[in-house]
Amino acid sequence: MNDILRERLIRKLDTLPEEKIYQILDYIDFLESKYAPKLSTAPNPLKRFAEGVEDTLRAGRMSAGMIGGTMNVMHKAVGVVTDVANAGKSVATEIAGVVSSVTSSKPTMPPQAGPAAVTTPPASPSTQTPPPPPPGDQRK
Numbered sequence: 001m002n003d004i005l006r007e008r009l010i011r012k013l014d015t016l017p018e019e020k021i022y023q024i025l026d027y028i029d030f031l032e033s034k035y036a037p038k039l040s041t042a043p044n045p046l047k048r049f050a051e052g053v054e055d056t057l058r059a060g061r062m063s064a065g066m067i068g069g070t071m072n073v074m075h076k077a078v079g080v081v082t083d084v085a086n087a088g089k090s091v092a093t094e095i096a097g098v099v100s101s102v103t104s105s106k107p108t109m110p111p112q113a114g115p116a117a118v119t120t121p122p123a124s125p126s127t128q129t130p131p132p133p134p135p136g137d138q139r140k
Contacts, residue, residue: 018065050078
């Protein structure tokens with residue numbers, strides 16, 4: 001749909017009362033089920049839940065004003081949850097970036113070769129000194 005037609009439809013819808021807009025929505029659903037060549041894209045789960053609540057309220061013959069007020073609250077709640085989810089994703093992305101930069105910047109010891117490379121054997125258990133006792137441990 002082109003932008004001019006979309007704006008024209010919105011302008012026309014803005015002049016109607018909510019009860020008539022719900023009738024138009026029902027008619028659009030009917031036309032979509034009968035003539036749409038493809039299914040409409042599914043909204044995210046939170047929006048799908050809000051639409052389900054709206055449909056339930058409409059089926060219960062609630063007034064359009066009551067439905068409108070409920071949907072305004074649902075819209076704000078969906079926005080808050082979406083913002084929290086986006087913040088969580090951002091934090092996770094930053095953590096992953098820090099972890100990858102730390103692991104990629106670890107200094108590596110170049111292997112030594114030739115006569116200069118002298119390895120010392122590990123100390124035998126008899127030559128190792130025991131670790132000092134922890135502070136506060138006064139056993140004798």
